[in-house]
Amino acid sequence: MTETVLANATLVLPDRTLPGRIVLAEGRIAAIEAGTAVPPGAVDCAGDLVCPGLIELHTDNLERHIEPRPRVEWPHGAAIVAHDAELAGVGITTVFDAMRVGSVVSGARPAYGKYARALASELLELRAQGALRISHFLHLRAEVCSETLIEELAEFGPEDRVGIVSLMDHTPGQRQFRDVSKLRDYVVGKHGLSEAEFAGHIAEQVALRDRVGAAHEAAAVAAARRYGAVLASHDDTTPEQVAVSAAHGVRMAEFPTTVEAAEACRAHGIAVMMGAPNLIRGGSHSGNIAAEALARAGLLDILSSDYVPAALLFGALRLGALWGDIARGIATVTAAPARAAGLSDRGVLEPGRRADVIRVHPHGSVPVVRGVWVRGERVA
Numbered sequence: 001m002t003e004t005v006l007a008n009a010t011l012v013l014p015d016r017t018l019p020g021r022i023v024l025a026e027g028r029i030a031a032i033e034a035g036t037a038v039p040p041g042a043v044d045c046a047g048d049l050v051c052p053g054l055i056e057l058h059t060d061n062l063e064r065h066i067e068p069r070p071r072v073e074w075p076h077g078a079a080i081v082a083h084d085a086e087l088a089g090v091g092i093t094t095v096f097d098a099m100r101v102g103s104v105v106s107g108a109r110p111a112y113g114k115y116a117r118a119l120a121s122e123l124l125e126l127r128a129q130g131a132l133r134i135s136h137f138l139h140l141r142a143e144v145c146s147e148t149l150i151e152e153l154a155e156f157g158p159e160d161r162v163g164i165v166s167l168m169d170h171t172p173g174q175r176q177f178r179d180v181s182k183l184r185d186y187v188v189g190k191h192g193l194s195e196a197e198f199a200g201h202i203a204e205q206v207a208l209r210d211r212v213g214a215a216h217e218a219a220a221v222a223a224a225r226r227y228g229a230v231l232a233s234h235d236d237t238t239p240e241q242v243a244v245s246a247a248h249g250v251r252m253a254e255f256p257t258t259v260e261a262a263e264a265c266r267a268h269g270i271a272v273m274m275g276a277p278n279l280i281r282g283g284s285h286s287g288n289i290a291a292e293a294l295a296r297a298g299l300l301d302i303l304s305s306d307y308v309p310a311a312l313l314f315g316a317l318r319l320g321a322l323w324g325d326i327a328r329g330i331a332t333v334t335a336a337p338a339r340a341a342g343l344s345d346r347g348v349l350e351p352g353r354r355a356d357v358i359r360v361h362p363h364g365s366v367p368v369v370r371g372v373w374v375r376g377e378r379v380a
Contacts, residue, residue: 003030004376005042006359009050012330014348022050024355027375031351045359048370051330052347053093053356054312055337057164057273058139058254058304061086062097066119076122081131088133088380090310091369093356094338094346096139096163097123101153102146102216104208114148116140117155124161133379135356137163137341141234142220144169145209149216153223163341165224166232166254167217167245169209221248230341232273235288239264246270252302252340257288262299271340272299275306276315295319302340303332313360313367 007021011032021042023031038044065079065086087095099116126132138161142149156162224231233245234254242264245253252271255278256262265272274291275284283290294300303319305312312333320329338347346354355376361368372380 006045006050007038007042008036009045012051024376029351029353029355049360051358052334053358054091054333056092056095057337058098060307061309080123084132087309088372091313091358093374094135096137098139098141100141102143102149104147137161139164141166141168144213144216150219158227162227162229165229166234168234236261262294271301273302274300276303276311277306277308279315302336
């Protein structure tokens with residue numbers, strides 16, 4: 001039996017750290033033992049942290065790879081492989097790749113077309129061929145304020161590894177962009193709209209939401225059930241919105257925008273996810289609640305890297321320092337996301353779990369990943 005032994009490590013267990021060694025064999029964690037001895041043939045970790053592989057539930061990173069500059073479409077196969085390698089290199093061993101479903105294809109400005117089905121097929125084919133290093137699932141971001149959501153949801157089924165469906169509503173004046181001035185900064189800056197064009201965009205989006213919003217939200221909830229996926233909310237702002245999410249069966253809330261919404265999530269048993277860039281930068285680009293405020297209030301359960309993959313580990317260690325508990329910080333990117341996504345085979349260092357493991361050296365305030373193993377095989 002081929003095995004890998006990581007010895008003289010600081011093992012990050014679910015509730016504590018332990019000087020010890022971990023044995024990886026046949027794709028699983030075979031044993032965890034206390035002590036600093038280094039047996040012959042073992043990897044001497046020299047006191048480095050050894051943690052479960054990180055689990056990323058929401059990242060836009062693949063979209064960045066397929067469009068590295070505005071209006072530049074990169075070959076998708078190359079983009080997927082590069083995205084996969086980047087995630088492996090920063091310690092992420094399981095990812096739910098976020099893809100938007102629901103497009104605006106008529107006269108609205110700015111318009112945006114469909115892409116998720118074709119991109120998902122390419123990703124799943126590369127996975128089937130063994131070309132990817134880490135474990136990939138799909139996260140379909142269902143844009144309620146769109147024209148084609150129902151048709152695009154119908155293109156996916158239970159065989160497509162859809163693990164999460166999130167209810168997205170970017171209607172101006174609501175949720176993430178309840179402050180329309182922040183939306184102006186984002187849309188005008190990105191698309192170069194004039195004030196008149198921006199006003200037209202606002203009117204078109206509001207009218208579209210009024211016309212199709214209820215039907216689209218119901219379709220997304222039904223699709224999540226059909227896929228066997230976890231349902232997530234996105235940018236809930238008020239306790240009333242959280243109550244609606246809970247009634248739909250939402251299990252995790254991505255980026256609630258106020259303390260009141262996060263408190264309501266806790267009351268309904270909904271896990272709260274915040275972006276690691278928000279935590280590291282001290283706030284969100286749209287002016288919503290800072291992740292650190294929720295962490296200090298005990299209302300933050302899960303971190304996502306959002307648009308910076310390296311932020312996931314960086315943010316978890318920052319939370320560990322804030323709370324004075326490294327194991328608790330690491331759990332926000334391992335055990336907690338595994339539990340929220342229904343993955344019972346990974347997320348903690350425990351005999352019998354998948355041997356998805358990373359070795360990390362804290363180089364000052366910057367975590368340096370020194371090794372990544374997926375099912376016991378070294379991939380980075």
